[in-house]
Amino acid sequence: MLSIAVTGAAGRMGGRLIAAVQESTGLRLGAAIERPGHPALGQDAGTLAGCGPLHIPLTDDLAAALRHCDILIDFTFPAVTLENARVCAAAGKKMVIGSTGFSPAQRDELATIMRDSALVLAPNMSVGVNACFKLLKEAAAILGNGFDVEIVELHHNKKKDAPSGTAVRMGEVVAEALGRDYNQVANYHREGLCGERSHEEIGMQTVRGGDIVGEHTVYFIGMGERIEISHRAMSRDMFARGAARACLWLSDKERGFYDMQDVLGLR
Missing domain, CATH: 3.30.360.10 (Dihydrodipicolinate Reductase; domain 2)
Incomplete structure (x- = not known):
């Protein structure tokens, strides 16, 4: 059972990601992260997502949250994703990234930061x-x-x-x-x-x-x-289900920079 952390967890996409993780065989929600100062900090992540209580409070401490997780799902923004990648790299954790708007330089920076780990980056997980x-x-x-x-x-x-x-x-x-x-x-x-x-x-x-x-x-x-x-x-659920599928696929990868074409075997 893979333990998954979701960042941006109080947002619309974050809620669908939490639901998709909970519905996926082989995955469970291990942590839910939001930005410092977010008004929902401390509230139950499952309740916020409409999944019912999961007894996982929303936190702003990514490093602490990752101690009990295997993979971080990040659907935020490039600058935030890069900062989260540094924390993941230091902790030896993997990432599934659905953030969009990366410049070529930012993609290169992300590859450098995560060079000793594994990640899936896709502008669309569908x-x-x-x-x-x-x-x-x-x-x-x-x-x-x-x-x-x-x-x-x-x-x-x-x-x-x-x-x-x-x-x-x-x-x-x-x-x-x-x-x-x-x-x-x-x-x-x-x-x-x-x-x-x-x-x-x-x-x-x-x-x-x-x-x-x-x-x-x-x-x-x-x-x-x-x-x-x-x-x-028609809904955000298809992106969330794709991210959950990417987590399962990434579970046995030690290092590498992948996308959904790899996950789906379309190369």
Whole structure:
């Protein structure tokens, strides 16, 4: 039985992660962490998550919490995740990370911090989204350079990063399949007299509003035909279930930097 720590445990995603851990065979909640000063500190994590009392109080002491845990699930923000990774590395603990918005430099820093341990980092833990990554790679390879590529993503009005990490990863997958450098061809903004669309660019459009959990569509647009590959999230539970699955998969890994493609055997 793996003991799992969840950080950001009082938030909406944290509650779903706690529920997914408790519902997963082979996992149990060992600790629930929140930021210092959070008004829910000391309250029962299970009650806050809607799972019923688990007799695990919300704490702000990550280092102490990790003494009784095997893996930390972190769905916070890059800067917070990096600080948590330092604590995990010092304690010799593993991580499953669903935080989004990492810069290339931050990803490299994370890899350095956790070089002697094991982690799964994925911008989206959903099984369906990761199946889309696989489909996008195959579609791009088949269609080649004869189709323009545009990506549109929609999320709730509380999301802090844009575009979403999932949308960026979709763009990276397509760019890699087409032999392009995503950082060179991504186009995040069009306004005014911006000229004709270049052949190699990958357009990225962001929509924010209401309570949209997450929607992503990649358009392959040719002359006289269009292919759309879409994924729509109906709840946060699918992300939480994917994170629980990643914990179980990571249990026998001593060290390494993995993603959900590894977890799902899609390499």
